[in-house]
Amino acid sequence: MHRVIIVEDEFIVRYGIRSMIDWEKIGLDLIGEAANGREALDIIEAGMPDILITDIKMPVMDGIELIAEVRRISPDIKIIILSNLEDFQYAKEAIKHGVSEYLIKSDMMPRDFEQALLKIKESLDAVRNSTSDQTLSFRSEPAHKESFLLGLLERGSGKINDEEQILGKFGLSHFHPAYLLHISLNTSELGYAERQSLIRNNLEQEGLPHSRIYEVFPDRQGEINVLFSVSESEGDAGSAEIEVLRHQADQLIHRVFEQSGLCATIGISGRIREWSEVKNAYDQAVNAVKQKLFLGSGRVIVHGSDALRISAPPMGAISISSLQVQSMVYAFQSKELTEYIEHLFEQLAARRDAELVQIISLELLMILMTLWPDVSKDAQQVLELKKRYFEELSRLETLEQSRMWFIQAFDALVQHMIEIYKGDRSSIIKATQYIQQYYHQEISLQSISSLVHLSKNYFANLFKKEVGESFLEYLTRIRIEKAKTLLTGELKAGEVGGLVGIQDPKYFSKVFKKITGLSPSEYRILVREIHK
Structure with a gap:
């Protein structure tokens, strides 16, 4: 276990x-x-x-x-x-x-x-049989050989001289020059065993020529790797070998698609001359496959090829402003939001960094998952939506697919908000009426949003959209208007502040002057002079 x-x-x-x-x-x-x-x-x-x-x-x-x-x-x-x-x-x-x-x-x-x-x-x-199993058994069964090769992918072969006996038992003493092919399938429906079986069957039939296949073995993600032997010569002969290999790999992709409807992407490493280079070759082939994000899936991608070369990447970090995205969503700015996402993905395309794409995508997903609960009262529906988001994103293979997915997902959110907007406008009217009546009591954003059965963030944004000022600005303005009326009487400024819901006299004076331009005392004097 x-x-x-x-x-x-x-x-x-x-x-x-x-x-x-x-x-x-x-x-x-x-x-x-x-x-x-x-x-x-x-x-x-x-x-x-x-x-x-x-x-x-x-x-x-x-x-x-x-x-x-x-x-x-x-x-x-x-x-x-x-x-x-x-x-x-x-x-x-x-x-x-x-x-x-x-x-x-x-x-x-x-x-x-x-x-x-x-x-x-x-x-x-x-890949249950770990590399440590090989120290206990030198049998040349395929499972043990595959496990040994998996170990080379993961830990390298710095101690390859100590493993000559194992290599000999597996018939691998002499290394033939080779390239490593990493074959990735665009499916989450098939299990690892099914995916491996599909690739192996095609390799054994009319995929890569069997006489040139050195070894076939899976990695820990269940993706198939193939060591494809080539001639001992290098130079022009090596370039020709790559073209032959690229052609054969392309045929394998077409065959897999015709048989199963699945799209395979194959990454090809640089030339391998000895076992100690296998780990580096695996990294090269895997990184080549990751470039399907930018080049498209269902193709052969060769390490070091012109397709992978980019000019100097743009300087500076790529970041997402969560507040800016949220503001555009709440303001129903679909066009501006689409332009923001497109610009973001243009930057990602220029960087050609697969890991950065994953991070930015997750950050955008987090924003979506934060906003939906604010505008939906159906918790189960939101939970199912979040699950669907994760499932759909896991199936996307290219940057273009991701770009379109996020544009559509955010647009769906905005359209939902537009639909519920009319019904929720009455809640804002109810909130303003409550503030005008109970301004002298303690009123927080949380308490007023709960009163009208809206989430705090959604209420705050909808309130500003409808009223033209934030909840706090509106509440403070109402309180100061009431205070101005009370200051025409004989009450002290500190008492007036308490009566309109601002208990701290110093804070009351500060806010009053900020809004009216006068201190409470100066305002009282001015009013009395006007009415003389």
Whole structure:
């Protein structure tokens, strides 16, 4: 069974995570819990887990530090981040270290959590025989050979001289010059075993010529990798080999599509001359595949090709103004919002950074998921919408698809707000009437929005749109207007402030002067002189 550790500083949350899953039933072994990253590392020292479930914000050592340290210790551990919406800025740092799943605590249901765990377990099961198994058995069965090759992808072969006996047992003593092909399928419906079977069957039939295939083996994500041997010569002969390989890979893509309707993208590494170069070649091929974001899927992408070369990327960071996006949504500025998103994706296209695209996409998604609860009273509908968002985004392969998806998603939100706008305008009228009657009482944004059954953020934006000034500006203006009437009598300024809901005399005088240009005393004198 695969081993799991939970890291969360709040006991009640740890208890909830532990209790919502029947760990043994789904084939996982919960080996420990920790309240912070430091405690988690102590547990990891006692026994390396396969899956790490961690919060982001924790005392002593937070989730970001923990993930960075775990990645230094082992690149193999699968990581699930648990976070709150407001912690997303921290989560962005963790994403850079590579995580398997990102789950939001407030939206996490037992079934969703279990599905995320099962997805990771399936990935681990696909390559269950770890490289350490090879020290116990030198049999040349395909599973053991694949496991050994997987180890080369992940840890490299710095100690390859110590592994000559294993290479010999697997018939790999002499390395033929080769290229590594990384084959990625655009599907989340097929399991790892089904995806591998589909690719292997096509390779064995009329995909790449079998006589030139050196080895075929999956990585931990279940994607197939192929070592394709070439001639010993380099130079022009090597360039010709790449063109032949590109042609054969393109044929494989077409065959997979004709047979299954699935779109495959194939990344090809640089030339490999010895086993010690396999890990670097794998990184090259994987990074080439990631460029499908910018070049399009269903194609062959060769490391170092002209298609991957870009001019000097623009300087400066790409950032999203959440407040600006929210303001445009609340103002129903669909055109301006579309232009904002298009400009954002133009910058991403110029950068050609797949990791940055993931981070920006998640940040836009967080904004959507924050705004929808503000404008919908159906909590279940919002929850289902959030799930659908994650599912749809996971299926997008190119930057253009992502751009169109976000434009449509934000436009759908704006259209929904326009539809409910007329009905909610009466709520603003009700709020202004309440303020005019009860201005002398304590009235907060939270209390007044609850009174009219609207979310705080939505109410604040709708109020300003309808009234022309913010809730606080309106409340303060009403109070000062009432105070001006009271100052015509004999009450002291401090007493007048208390009667209109501003209890602090100094603050009352400050606000009064800011709005009228006069202090309460000066205003009283002026009024009396006028009426003499």
